[in-house]
Amino acid sequence: MRIVLVGLESSGKTTLLKSLVSKEVKVQGSNVKGSTSNVFEVKEEQIRYVDTPGIRLGSELVSSQYTEKMADSADQLWFVVRGTHFKTELEALEKIFSFNHKSVALIVTFEDKMDRESLQALHDFKAKTKFPLYVMDTRTINSSVGKSVIQLARFVTSSEIDELANLPIQKVKESPTLFQKRVIGPYLALFTVLSIYALPIFLAYQFSKKAEGFVGLNILRPMKSWFSTFPESLKTLLFGDFGLFSLGIYSFMWAFPVVLLFGLAVAITEESGLKDRITDSLDPLMRKVGLTGQDLVPIISGFGCNVVAIQASRSCNICTRKNCISVISFGSACSYQLGATLSVFGASGNIVLIIPYIFALIVISLIHVKIWNRRTMVPLFQKRESFLQWPSGQILWFRIKPVISQFLLQAMPIFLIICLIVSMFELLGWLDYLKNFVAPLLVVSGLSTEIAxxxxxxxxxxxxxxxxxxxxxxxLEQMAPGELFIAVFLCSTFTACLVTLMKIMKELSWKDAVMIAGKQMTTSIVSVILFSILFSMYE
Structure with missing residues:
Protein backbone atom coordinates (compact mmCIF):
# COMPACT_ATOMS: atom_id res chain seq x y z
CA MET A 1 0.00 0.00 0.00
CA ARG A 2 1.22 3.46 -0.95
CA ILE A 3 0.31 6.27 1.46
CA VAL A 4 1.08 9.83 0.37
CA LEU A 5 1.18 12.71 2.87
CA VAL A 6 0.25 16.13 1.50
CA GLY A 7 -0.17 19.48 3.20
CA LEU A 8 0.96 23.06 3.31
CA GLU A 9 4.47 24.03 4.42
CA SER A 10 5.23 23.50 8.11
CA SER A 11 2.11 21.38 8.62
CA GLY A 12 4.18 18.63 10.26
CA LYS A 13 4.24 15.93 7.55
CA THR A 14 7.89 14.95 7.98
CA THR A 15 7.70 14.90 11.78
CA LEU A 16 4.58 12.73 11.47
CA LEU A 17 6.36 10.28 9.18
CA LYS A 18 9.32 10.05 11.54
CA SER A 19 6.95 9.16 14.39
CA LEU A 20 5.00 6.56 12.39
CA VAL A 21 7.88 4.33 11.32
CA SER A 22 10.10 2.30 13.61
CA LYS A 23 13.23 2.60 11.44
CA GLU A 24 15.38 5.72 11.47
CA VAL A 25 14.21 8.31 8.96
CA LYS A 26 17.12 10.13 7.34
CA VAL A 27 15.07 13.26 6.60
CA GLN A 28 14.33 15.22 9.74
CA GLY A 29 11.16 17.23 10.21
CA SER A 30 11.64 20.90 10.84
CA ASN A 31 9.74 23.81 12.27
CA VAL A 32 10.92 25.95 9.35
CA LYS A 33 8.66 26.21 6.32
CA GLY A 34 9.85 24.52 3.15
CA SER A 35 12.29 22.20 4.95
CA THR A 36 11.16 19.27 2.78
CA SER A 37 12.07 20.12 -0.81
CA ASN A 38 11.92 16.71 -2.49
CA VAL A 39 9.85 13.53 -2.36
CA PHE A 40 10.95 11.16 0.38
CA GLU A 41 9.74 7.56 0.68
CA VAL A 42 10.18 4.96 3.42
CA LYS A 43 8.91 1.38 3.55
CA GLU A 44 7.52 -0.06 6.78
CA GLU A 45 6.51 -3.74 6.39
CA GLN A 46 4.07 -3.74 3.42
CA ILE A 47 3.37 0.00 3.57
CA ARG A 48 5.18 2.74 1.67
CA TYR A 49 4.90 6.19 3.24
CA VAL A 50 5.65 9.09 0.91
CA ASP A 51 6.48 12.55 2.31
CA THR A 52 5.97 15.36 -0.21
CA PRO A 53 7.14 18.99 -0.37
CA GLY A 54 4.79 21.46 1.26
CA ILE A 55 2.31 23.52 -0.74
CA ARG A 56 2.50 27.32 -0.41
CA LEU A 57 -0.54 29.51 -0.89
CA GLY A 58 -0.57 31.73 -3.96
CA SER A 59 2.82 30.57 -5.27
CA GLU A 60 4.00 28.45 -8.17
CA LEU A 61 6.74 26.30 -6.68
CA VAL A 62 9.06 23.85 -8.38
CA SER A 63 8.36 21.34 -5.60
CA SER A 64 4.57 21.47 -6.17
CA GLN A 65 5.02 19.45 -9.35
CA TYR A 66 6.46 16.57 -7.29
CA THR A 67 3.60 16.74 -4.78
CA GLU A 68 0.80 16.60 -7.36
CA LYS A 69 2.42 13.70 -9.20
CA MET A 70 2.80 11.66 -6.00
CA ALA A 71 -0.80 12.37 -4.93
CA ASP A 72 -2.07 10.80 -8.17
CA SER A 73 -0.16 7.58 -7.41
CA ALA A 74 -1.48 7.13 -3.85
CA ASP A 75 -3.61 4.24 -2.58
CA GLN A 76 -4.42 6.38 0.44
CA LEU A 77 -4.06 10.14 0.61
CA TRP A 78 -3.43 11.65 4.02
CA PHE A 79 -4.12 15.37 4.24
CA VAL A 80 -2.12 17.08 6.98
CA VAL A 81 -3.33 20.47 8.29
CA ARG A 82 -2.36 22.51 11.33
CA GLY A 83 -5.15 22.71 13.88
CA THR A 84 -4.07 26.27 14.61
CA HIS A 85 -4.91 27.25 10.99
CA PHE A 86 -7.50 24.55 10.29
CA LYS A 87 -9.98 26.34 8.03
CA THR A 88 -7.40 28.17 5.92
CA GLU A 89 -5.35 25.08 5.17
CA LEU A 90 -8.32 22.77 4.64
CA GLU A 91 -9.80 25.21 2.13
CA ALA A 92 -6.45 25.52 0.33
CA LEU A 93 -6.01 21.75 0.00
CA GLU A 94 -9.60 21.29 -1.15
CA LYS A 95 -8.96 23.64 -4.08
CA ILE A 96 -5.86 21.71 -5.18
CA PHE A 97 -6.76 18.06 -4.47
CA SER A 98 -9.92 16.00 -4.73
CA PHE A 99 -11.08 14.59 -1.40
CA ASN A 100 -13.62 12.11 -2.83
CA HIS A 101 -11.65 10.23 -5.51
CA LYS A 102 -9.42 8.21 -3.18
CA SER A 103 -9.44 6.71 0.27
CA VAL A 104 -8.38 9.58 2.50
CA ALA A 105 -7.60 10.52 6.09
CA LEU A 106 -7.33 13.97 7.65
CA ILE A 107 -4.50 14.49 10.14
CA VAL A 108 -4.84 17.59 12.31
CA THR A 109 -1.50 18.55 13.89
CA PHE A 110 -0.43 21.02 16.60
CA GLU A 111 -3.03 19.62 19.01
CA ASP A 112 -1.05 21.05 21.93
CA LYS A 113 -1.56 24.60 20.64
CA MET A 114 -5.32 24.41 19.96
CA ASP A 115 -8.00 25.72 22.33
CA ARG A 116 -10.34 23.34 24.17
CA GLU A 117 -13.50 24.37 22.28
CA SER A 118 -11.93 23.71 18.87
CA LEU A 119 -10.66 20.31 19.94
CA GLN A 120 -14.08 19.37 21.28
CA ALA A 121 -15.73 20.38 18.00
CA LEU A 122 -13.42 18.08 16.04
CA HIS A 123 -13.89 15.15 18.41
CA ASP A 124 -17.70 15.53 18.34
CA PHE A 125 -17.71 15.61 14.54
CA LYS A 126 -15.60 12.46 14.36
CA ALA A 127 -17.82 10.63 16.85
CA LYS A 128 -20.99 11.60 14.97
CA THR A 129 -19.86 10.88 11.40
CA LYS A 130 -17.04 8.35 11.85
CA PHE A 131 -15.02 10.68 9.64
CA PRO A 132 -11.36 9.57 9.07
CA LEU A 133 -10.03 12.31 11.32
CA TYR A 134 -7.08 12.24 13.72
CA VAL A 135 -6.01 15.11 15.98
CA MET A 136 -2.46 14.78 17.33
CA ASP A 137 0.81 16.30 18.41
CA THR A 138 3.13 14.68 15.88
CA ARG A 139 6.14 14.97 18.20
CA THR A 140 4.65 12.67 20.84
CA ILE A 141 2.87 9.88 18.92
CA ASN A 142 4.23 6.39 18.22
CA SER A 143 4.14 3.99 15.27
CA SER A 144 0.87 2.32 16.36
CA VAL A 145 -1.05 5.44 15.33
CA GLY A 146 -0.25 4.76 11.68
CA LYS A 147 -2.15 1.44 11.68
CA SER A 148 -5.16 3.10 13.25
CA VAL A 149 -5.22 5.82 10.60
CA ILE A 150 -4.91 3.23 7.81
CA GLN A 151 -7.93 1.33 9.16
CA LEU A 152 -9.94 4.51 9.60
CA ALA A 153 -9.22 5.94 6.11
CA ARG A 154 -12.13 5.78 3.65
CA PHE A 155 -13.87 7.60 0.82
CA VAL A 156 -15.60 10.76 2.01
CA THR A 157 -18.44 12.84 0.60
CA SER A 158 -18.52 16.50 -0.40
CA SER A 159 -21.20 17.18 2.21
CA GLU A 160 -18.92 15.83 4.95
CA ILE A 161 -16.12 18.14 3.83
CA ASP A 162 -18.51 21.10 3.79
CA GLU A 163 -19.70 20.30 7.29
CA LEU A 164 -16.11 19.91 8.47
CA ALA A 165 -15.14 23.28 6.98
CA ASN A 166 -17.98 24.99 8.88
CA LEU A 167 -16.96 23.71 12.33
CA PRO A 168 -16.23 26.48 14.88
CA ILE A 169 -12.45 26.03 14.84
CA GLN A 170 -10.58 29.07 16.12
CA LYS A 171 -7.40 30.27 14.48
CA VAL A 172 -4.46 30.56 16.88
CA LYS A 173 -2.30 33.60 16.26
CA GLU A 174 1.47 33.58 16.68
CA SER A 175 2.99 35.56 19.51
CA PRO A 176 4.06 38.98 18.15
CA THR A 177 7.76 39.83 18.16
CA LEU A 178 9.87 42.82 17.18
CA PHE A 179 10.51 41.09 13.86
CA GLN A 180 6.95 42.01 12.85
CA LYS A 181 7.61 45.73 13.27
CA ARG A 182 7.42 47.37 9.85
CA VAL A 183 10.40 49.72 10.21
CA ILE A 184 12.88 48.04 12.52
CA GLY A 185 11.80 44.43 11.88
CA PRO A 186 13.85 43.73 8.72
CA TYR A 187 16.99 45.35 10.10
CA LEU A 188 16.63 43.57 13.44
CA ALA A 189 16.20 40.27 11.57
CA LEU A 190 19.32 40.96 9.49
CA PHE A 191 21.34 41.80 12.61
CA THR A 192 20.04 38.67 14.34
CA VAL A 193 20.95 36.30 11.53
CA LEU A 194 24.44 37.79 11.22
CA SER A 195 24.96 37.56 14.99
CA ILE A 196 23.76 33.97 15.19
CA TYR A 197 26.12 32.79 12.49
CA ALA A 198 29.04 34.92 13.67
CA LEU A 199 29.01 33.31 17.12
CA PRO A 200 30.12 29.80 16.02
CA ILE A 201 32.94 31.32 13.98
CA PHE A 202 34.15 33.28 17.01
CA LEU A 203 33.94 30.28 19.35
CA ALA A 204 35.66 27.99 16.83
CA TYR A 205 38.52 30.45 16.46
CA GLN A 206 39.03 30.67 20.22
CA PHE A 207 39.19 26.88 20.49
CA SER A 208 41.47 26.35 17.48
CA LYS A 209 43.84 29.12 18.52
CA LYS A 210 44.40 27.48 21.91
CA ALA A 211 44.66 23.99 20.41
CA GLU A 212 47.22 25.01 17.77
CA GLY A 213 50.22 25.04 20.12
CA PHE A 214 49.19 21.78 21.77
CA VAL A 215 48.84 19.98 18.42
CA GLY A 216 52.18 21.25 17.13
CA LEU A 217 54.08 20.35 20.29
CA ASN A 218 52.45 17.05 21.23
CA ILE A 219 51.43 15.56 17.89
CA LEU A 220 53.31 16.95 14.90
CA ARG A 221 56.76 17.30 16.51
CA PRO A 222 56.87 13.67 17.83
CA MET A 223 55.60 12.40 14.46
CA LYS A 224 58.31 14.30 12.55
CA SER A 225 60.92 12.93 14.91
CA TRP A 226 59.69 9.38 14.45
CA PHE A 227 59.78 9.70 10.62
CA SER A 228 63.18 11.45 10.54
CA THR A 229 65.01 8.38 9.20
CA PHE A 230 62.54 7.72 6.38
CA PRO A 231 63.24 8.62 2.71
CA GLU A 232 62.94 12.29 1.78
CA SER A 233 60.15 11.61 -0.72
CA LEU A 234 58.00 10.01 1.99
CA LYS A 235 58.73 12.86 4.42
CA THR A 236 57.68 15.34 1.72
CA LEU A 237 54.38 13.51 1.25
CA LEU A 238 53.72 13.40 4.98
CA PHE A 239 55.35 16.58 6.36
CA GLY A 240 56.16 18.80 3.38
CA ASP A 241 54.52 22.11 2.52
CA PHE A 242 51.38 20.21 1.48
CA GLY A 243 52.01 17.18 3.67
CA LEU A 244 49.31 14.69 4.56
CA PHE A 245 50.01 15.08 8.28
CA SER A 246 51.48 18.58 8.52
CA LEU A 247 48.73 20.29 6.55
CA GLY A 248 45.99 17.69 7.15
CA ILE A 249 46.08 17.68 10.96
CA TYR A 250 46.54 21.43 11.11
CA SER A 251 43.60 22.04 8.79
CA PHE A 252 41.33 19.58 10.61
CA MET A 253 41.99 21.40 13.86
CA TRP A 254 40.80 24.68 12.34
CA ALA A 255 37.96 23.41 10.13
CA PHE A 256 36.14 20.86 12.30
CA PRO A 257 35.06 23.25 15.11
CA VAL A 258 33.50 25.59 12.53
CA VAL A 259 31.65 22.72 10.86
CA LEU A 260 30.34 21.43 14.20
CA LEU A 261 29.33 24.76 15.75
CA PHE A 262 27.89 26.18 12.54
CA GLY A 263 25.81 23.04 12.03
CA LEU A 264 24.51 23.44 15.58
CA ALA A 265 23.61 27.10 14.96
CA VAL A 266 21.68 26.22 11.79
CA ALA A 267 19.81 23.41 13.57
CA ILE A 268 18.83 25.62 16.51
CA THR A 269 17.50 28.48 14.38
CA GLU A 270 15.52 26.10 12.17
CA GLU A 271 14.03 23.89 14.85
CA SER A 272 13.11 26.80 17.13
CA GLY A 273 11.18 28.53 14.34
CA LEU A 274 13.43 31.58 14.59
CA LYS A 275 14.58 31.26 10.99
CA ASP A 276 10.95 31.39 9.86
CA ARG A 277 10.39 34.69 11.67
CA ILE A 278 13.61 36.09 10.22
CA THR A 279 12.80 35.14 6.63
CA ASP A 280 9.30 36.61 6.88
CA SER A 281 10.70 39.86 8.22
CA LEU A 282 13.46 40.13 5.60
CA ASP A 283 11.12 39.80 2.63
CA PRO A 284 10.96 43.59 1.94
CA LEU A 285 14.76 43.78 1.71
CA MET A 286 15.09 40.59 -0.35
CA ARG A 287 12.56 41.78 -2.93
CA LYS A 288 14.86 44.67 -3.83
CA VAL A 289 17.40 42.22 -5.29
CA GLY A 290 14.95 39.89 -7.06
CA LEU A 291 14.27 37.41 -4.25
CA THR A 292 11.57 36.75 -1.66
CA GLY A 293 11.93 36.18 2.06
CA GLN A 294 11.38 32.47 1.52
CA ASP A 295 14.39 32.30 -0.80
CA LEU A 296 16.53 33.15 2.21
CA VAL A 297 15.90 29.66 3.65
CA PRO A 298 18.06 27.77 1.09
CA ILE A 299 20.57 30.66 0.99
CA ILE A 300 21.17 30.32 4.74
CA SER A 301 21.23 26.52 4.37
CA GLY A 302 24.07 27.03 1.90
CA PHE A 303 26.29 28.09 4.77
CA GLY A 304 26.05 24.46 5.85
CA CYS A 305 26.22 22.77 2.43
CA ASN A 306 25.71 24.27 -1.04
CA VAL A 307 24.46 21.01 -2.56
CA VAL A 308 21.74 20.62 0.07
CA ALA A 309 20.84 24.29 -0.34
CA ILE A 310 20.42 23.99 -4.12
CA GLN A 311 18.09 21.03 -3.62
CA ALA A 312 16.20 23.08 -1.02
CA SER A 313 15.72 25.79 -3.66
CA ARG A 314 12.94 23.60 -5.03
CA SER A 315 10.81 25.34 -2.41
CA CYS A 316 11.47 28.68 -4.16
CA ASN A 317 9.11 30.29 -6.65
CA ILE A 318 9.82 29.17 -10.21
CA CYS A 319 10.65 32.72 -11.32
CA THR A 320 13.13 33.42 -8.48
CA ARG A 321 14.83 30.03 -8.23
CA LYS A 322 17.75 30.83 -10.56
CA ASN A 323 18.39 34.03 -8.62
CA CYS A 324 18.45 32.06 -5.39
CA ILE A 325 20.87 29.48 -6.83
CA SER A 326 23.13 32.27 -8.10
CA VAL A 327 23.38 33.73 -4.60
CA ILE A 328 24.06 30.29 -3.09
CA SER A 329 26.79 29.61 -5.65
CA PHE A 330 28.49 32.95 -5.10
CA GLY A 331 27.97 33.96 -1.49
CA SER A 332 26.80 31.03 0.63
CA ALA A 333 30.12 29.95 2.11
CA CYS A 334 29.68 26.31 3.12
CA SER A 335 30.95 25.20 6.50
CA TYR A 336 34.08 23.66 4.91
CA GLN A 337 34.84 26.93 3.15
CA LEU A 338 34.32 28.88 6.38
CA GLY A 339 36.53 26.47 8.29
CA ALA A 340 39.28 26.77 5.69
CA THR A 341 38.98 30.57 5.64
CA LEU A 342 39.12 30.77 9.41
CA SER A 343 42.19 28.53 9.39
CA VAL A 344 44.02 30.72 6.86
CA PHE A 345 43.14 34.04 8.50
CA GLY A 346 43.96 32.66 11.95
CA ALA A 347 47.28 31.17 10.91
CA SER A 348 48.34 34.47 9.35
CA GLY A 349 47.47 36.45 12.46
CA ASN A 350 44.75 38.36 10.58
CA ILE A 351 41.64 36.75 12.03
CA VAL A 352 39.84 40.11 11.95
CA LEU A 353 39.67 39.73 8.14
CA ILE A 354 36.84 37.22 8.63
CA ILE A 355 34.46 40.14 9.29
CA PRO A 356 34.96 42.08 6.01
CA TYR A 357 35.24 38.76 4.17
CA ILE A 358 31.75 37.58 5.18
CA PHE A 359 30.36 41.08 4.68
CA ALA A 360 31.85 41.21 1.17
CA LEU A 361 30.43 37.77 0.30
CA ILE A 362 26.92 38.79 1.31
CA VAL A 363 26.89 42.26 -0.24
CA ILE A 364 28.58 41.37 -3.53
CA SER A 365 26.46 38.24 -4.03
CA LEU A 366 23.29 40.37 -3.69
CA ILE A 367 24.70 43.02 -6.06
CA HIS A 368 25.70 40.18 -8.40
CA VAL A 369 22.17 38.76 -8.63
CA LYS A 370 20.64 42.22 -8.93
CA ILE A 371 22.87 43.18 -11.88
CA TRP A 372 22.61 39.92 -13.80
CA ASN A 373 18.88 39.29 -13.20
CA ARG A 374 17.26 42.72 -13.35
CA ARG A 375 14.14 41.56 -15.21
CA THR A 376 12.96 38.96 -12.70
CA MET A 377 9.31 39.46 -11.71
CA VAL A 378 9.17 38.79 -7.98
CA PRO A 379 5.81 37.31 -6.87
CA LEU A 380 3.91 38.39 -3.80
CA PHE A 381 5.15 36.71 -0.64
CA GLN A 382 2.53 35.28 1.70
CA LYS A 383 3.87 34.92 5.21
CA ARG A 384 3.19 31.69 7.04
CA GLU A 385 2.66 32.02 10.75
CA SER A 386 4.98 29.68 12.65
CA PHE A 387 5.42 29.11 16.34
CA LEU A 388 8.57 29.60 18.39
CA GLN A 389 9.52 26.54 20.40
CA TRP A 390 12.45 25.06 22.27
CA PRO A 391 14.24 22.49 20.06
CA SER A 392 14.81 19.14 21.68
CA GLY A 393 18.30 17.78 22.22
CA GLN A 394 17.36 14.61 20.33
CA ILE A 395 16.37 16.52 17.20
CA LEU A 396 19.47 18.71 17.34
CA TRP A 397 21.72 15.66 17.61
CA PHE A 398 19.80 14.01 14.76
CA ARG A 399 20.58 17.03 12.56
CA ILE A 400 24.21 17.47 13.63
CA LYS A 401 25.17 13.79 13.36
CA PRO A 402 25.10 13.66 9.54
CA VAL A 403 27.08 16.93 9.42
CA ILE A 404 29.85 15.37 11.51
CA SER A 405 29.70 12.16 9.49
CA GLN A 406 29.91 14.01 6.18
CA PHE A 407 32.91 16.00 7.33
CA LEU A 408 34.82 13.00 8.68
CA LEU A 409 33.93 10.50 5.94
CA GLN A 410 33.71 12.75 2.87
CA ALA A 411 35.21 16.21 3.26
CA MET A 412 38.43 15.37 5.11
CA PRO A 413 39.33 12.27 3.05
CA ILE A 414 38.93 14.28 -0.17
CA PHE A 415 41.05 17.10 1.23
CA LEU A 416 43.77 14.62 2.25
CA ILE A 417 43.73 13.22 -1.29
CA ILE A 418 44.20 16.79 -2.58
CA CYS A 419 47.19 17.13 -0.22
CA LEU A 420 48.73 13.93 -1.61
CA ILE A 421 48.19 15.00 -5.23
CA VAL A 422 49.74 18.45 -4.71
CA SER A 423 52.64 16.90 -2.78
CA MET A 424 53.23 14.56 -5.72
CA PHE A 425 53.19 17.57 -8.03
CA GLU A 426 55.82 19.15 -5.80
CA LEU A 427 58.04 16.05 -5.91
CA LEU A 428 57.73 15.77 -9.70
CA GLY A 429 58.35 19.46 -10.26
CA TRP A 430 54.93 20.01 -11.80
CA LEU A 431 53.92 22.84 -9.47
CA ASP A 432 55.77 25.34 -11.65
CA TYR A 433 53.66 24.32 -14.65
CA LEU A 434 50.53 24.73 -12.55
CA LYS A 435 51.61 28.18 -11.42
CA ASN A 436 52.38 29.26 -14.99
CA PHE A 437 48.97 28.03 -16.16
CA VAL A 438 46.98 30.26 -13.82
CA ALA A 439 49.57 33.06 -13.60
CA PRO A 440 47.77 35.48 -16.00
CA LEU A 441 44.61 35.47 -13.89
CA LEU A 442 46.56 35.85 -10.64
CA VAL A 443 48.66 38.69 -12.04
CA VAL A 444 45.53 40.56 -13.16
CA SER A 445 44.21 40.13 -9.63
CA GLY A 446 47.46 41.45 -8.17
CA LEU A 447 48.36 38.13 -6.55
CA SER A 448 51.46 35.98 -6.30
CA THR A 449 51.65 32.70 -8.23
CA GLU A 450 52.35 30.99 -4.90
CA ILE A 451 48.60 30.75 -4.31
CA ALA A 452 48.11 28.74 -7.54
CA LEU A 476 51.01 33.47 4.59
CA GLU A 477 53.70 35.36 6.50
CA GLN A 478 54.90 36.93 3.25
CA MET A 479 51.44 38.18 2.25
CA ALA A 480 50.06 41.58 3.22
CA PRO A 481 46.55 41.54 4.77
CA GLY A 482 45.02 43.06 1.63
CA GLU A 483 46.65 40.48 -0.63
CA LEU A 484 45.53 37.66 1.68
CA PHE A 485 41.95 38.95 1.67
CA ILE A 486 41.91 39.09 -2.14
CA ALA A 487 43.46 35.62 -2.44
CA VAL A 488 40.83 34.03 -0.19
CA PHE A 489 37.99 35.94 -1.85
CA LEU A 490 39.12 34.87 -5.34
CA CYS A 491 39.46 31.23 -4.32
CA SER A 492 36.01 31.40 -2.71
CA THR A 493 34.05 33.10 -5.46
CA PHE A 494 35.73 32.50 -8.85
CA THR A 495 33.36 29.61 -9.38
CA ALA A 496 31.33 27.17 -7.32
CA CYS A 497 33.09 23.91 -6.49
CA LEU A 498 32.76 21.08 -9.00
CA VAL A 499 30.17 19.17 -6.95
CA THR A 500 27.97 22.27 -6.66
CA LEU A 501 28.18 22.94 -10.39
CA MET A 502 27.16 19.35 -11.11
CA LYS A 503 24.18 19.77 -8.77
CA ILE A 504 23.15 22.98 -10.57
CA MET A 505 23.42 21.14 -13.88
CA LYS A 506 21.19 18.35 -12.56
CA GLU A 507 18.58 20.68 -11.04
CA LEU A 508 18.45 23.14 -13.95
CA SER A 509 20.43 22.32 -17.11
CA TRP A 510 24.03 22.34 -18.33
CA LYS A 511 23.37 25.63 -20.13
CA ASP A 512 22.11 27.24 -16.92
CA ALA A 513 25.11 25.90 -15.02
CA VAL A 514 27.51 27.36 -17.61
CA MET A 515 25.70 30.71 -17.59
CA ILE A 516 25.70 30.91 -13.78
CA ALA A 517 29.40 29.97 -13.65
CA GLY A 518 30.35 32.47 -16.36
CA LYS A 519 28.51 35.35 -14.68
CA GLN A 520 30.06 34.42 -11.34
CA MET A 521 33.59 34.40 -12.79
CA THR A 522 33.03 37.84 -14.27
CA THR A 523 31.72 39.30 -11.01
CA SER A 524 34.53 37.66 -9.03
CA ILE A 525 37.33 39.00 -11.27
CA VAL A 526 35.85 42.50 -11.39
CA SER A 527 35.48 42.45 -7.60
CA VAL A 528 39.08 41.41 -6.89
CA ILE A 529 40.40 44.01 -9.35
CA LEU A 530 38.40 46.69 -7.52
CA PHE A 531 39.70 45.37 -4.19
CA SER A 532 43.27 45.52 -5.53
CA ILE A 533 42.82 49.14 -6.60
CA LEU A 534 41.23 50.02 -3.28
CA PHE A 535 43.97 48.41 -1.18
CA SER A 536 46.73 49.94 -3.31
CA MET A 537 45.34 53.41 -2.55
CA TYR A 538 45.92 52.85 1.17
CA GLU A 539 49.36 51.28 1.01
Missing amino acids: PAFVASLFRKDGILLLNQGSGSV
Missing part, protein backbone atom coordinates in the same frame (compact mmCIF):
# COMPACT_ATOMS: atom_id res chain seq x y z
CA PRO A 453 47.73 25.32 -5.81
CA ALA A 454 45.06 26.66 -3.46
CA PHE A 455 43.24 28.42 -6.30
CA VAL A 456 43.14 25.31 -8.51
CA ALA A 457 42.15 23.04 -5.59
CA SER A 458 39.31 25.41 -4.65
CA LEU A 459 37.77 24.85 -8.09
CA PHE A 460 37.18 21.24 -7.05
CA ARG A 461 36.46 21.77 -3.33
CA LYS A 462 36.30 25.00 -1.37
CA ASP A 463 38.34 23.59 1.50
CA GLY A 464 41.19 23.60 -1.03
CA ILE A 465 41.72 27.14 0.32
CA LEU A 466 43.53 25.37 3.15
CA LEU A 467 46.50 24.88 0.81
CA LEU A 468 47.33 28.53 1.50
CA ASN A 469 48.64 27.17 4.81
CA GLN A 470 51.49 25.51 2.91
CA GLY A 471 54.92 25.52 4.46
CA SER A 472 53.49 25.71 7.99
CA GLY A 473 52.24 29.21 7.21
CA SER A 474 55.47 30.52 5.63
CA VAL A 475 53.64 31.71 2.50
